[in-house]
Amino acid sequence: MNIFDVLIIGGGPAGLSCALTLGSAGKKPFVADKKIGIFIHQSESGMHTALFNNALGINPGTKGGDILLHGQKHLFDLYPQIQQISDEKVLKIDGKEGNFTVISEQNTYTAKQIVVAVTPSANFNIEGLLSYVAAHPKMPEAKKRIHLRNIDHVVAPGIFVAGVLAGHRSQFIIAAGSGAAVATDILSAWNEGNHTMVHDVLPADK
Ligand SMILES: Cc1cc2nc3c(=O)[nH]c(=O)nc-3n(C[C@H](O)[C@H](O)[C@H](O)COP(=O)(O)OP(=O)(O)OC[C@H]3O[C@@H](n4cnc5c(N)ncnc54)[C@H](O)[C@@H]3O)c2cc1C
Structure with missing residues (x-):
C-alpha cells in the first residue's frame, strides 16, 4: 500500500522548514526508506503581505511571498524525494x-x-482535529487566533503541530524553527530514540 510515513499539512514557514529538515536527512539509513509528503497550499499564509527586515539570513526588504516560492523550489531542487502535493486543502483526518x-x-x-x-x-x-482547538495563548485576543493543545508539539500519538498553530508567537523564525524541531523529533524517533540533528559540513580545504 502507498502509505506516507509522514504527511505535513501546510506549506508556510513551519511546514516547509519541517520538510526541508526531513529532506536533508534523506541519506541517513533510517530515513532512506521513508515516504514523506507535504501539502503545499499557501493562499492563507500571512507571508503574502509580510516584508522582512528582521529575519536572520533573509536579505532586508525581502517579500514574504518570495520566501514561500523560494522555499518550495529549494525543497524541490535539493530534496525531490519529498512529495509536494500542491494546492490541495486538507478537510479531514481520521x-x-x-x-x-x-x-x-x-x-x-x-x-x-x-x-x-x-x-x-x-x-x-x-x-478530526477540532477537539484539540483552544484560544491562542501568545497572541492578542483581538486577533482571534487559535492553537492546537499540545505538549512539546505533540497533540496526540502520531499527530504533531508546528508553527503559530502550536501556540508560538507569530514570527517567521519561530515558526520555521518549530517546524525544524518537530522534524528532528521525528528523526530521533526513527533513529531508535537517539537524538538526531542534520548538519552539512564544509570540506576541510574551504
Ligand atoms: C502583515 C504581516 C507582516 C509580518 N511581518 C513579519 C516580520 O516582519 N517578521 C517576522 O518574523 N514575521 C512576520 N510576520 C509573521 C509571519 O508571517 C508568520 O509568523 C508566519 O507566516 C507563520 O508561519 P506558519 O507556518 O506558522 O503559518 P502560515 O504562514 O499561516 O502557513 C500555514 C500554511 O497552511 C496553509 N493551510 C491553511 N489551511 C490549510 C489546510 N486546510 N490544508 C492545507 N494547507 C492549509 C496556508 O495556506 C498556509 O500556507 C508577518 C505576518 C503578517 C501577516
Whole structure:
C-alpha cells in the first residue's frame, strides 16, 4: 500500500522548514526508506503581505511571498524525494497513529504520522482535529487566533503541530524553527530514540 510515513499539512514557514529538515536527512539509513509528503497550499499564509527586515539570513526588504516560492523550489531542487502535493486543502483526518486517513478537497491519503502546520485562524475547520482547538495563548485576543493543545508539539500519538498553530508567537523564525524541531523529533524517533540533528559540513580545504 502507498502509505506516507509522514504527511505535513501546510506549506508556510513551519511546514516547509519541517520538510526541508526531513529532506536533508534523506541519506541517513533510517530515513532512506521513508515516504514523506507535504501539502503545499499557501493562499492563507500571512507571508503574502509580510516584508522582512528582521529575519536572520533573509536579505532586508525581502517579500514574504518570495520566501514561500523560494522555499518550495529549494525543497524541490535539493530534496525531490519529498512529495509536494500542491494546492490541495486538507478537510479531514481520521484514524490513529500508524494508519491515518487524510482527506483533501481532491484526494484521500494514508499516513503513519501527521504534522499539522496550517494557519491558526478562527476559521480552522479540519475535521478530526477540532477537539484539540483552544484560544491562542501568545497572541492578542483581538486577533482571534487559535492553537492546537499540545505538549512539546505533540497533540496526540502520531499527530504533531508546528508553527503559530502550536501556540508560538507569530514570527517567521519561530515558526520555521518549530517546524525544524518537530522534524528532528521525528528523526530521533526513527533513529531508535537517539537524538538526531542534520548538519552539512564544509570540506576541510574551504
Ligand atoms: C502583515 C504581516 C507582516 C509580518 N511581518 C513579519 C516580520 O516582519 N517578521 C517576522 O518574523 N514575521 C512576520 N510576520 C509573521 C509571519 O508571517 C508568520 O509568523 C508566519 O507566516 C507563520 O508561519 P506558519 O507556518 O506558522 O503559518 P502560515 O504562514 O499561516 O502557513 C500555514 C500554511 O497552511 C496553509 N493551510 C491553511 N489551511 C490549510 C489546510 N486546510 N490544508 C492545507 N494547507 C492549509 C496556508 O495556506 C498556509 O500556507 C508577518 C505576518 C503578517 C501577516
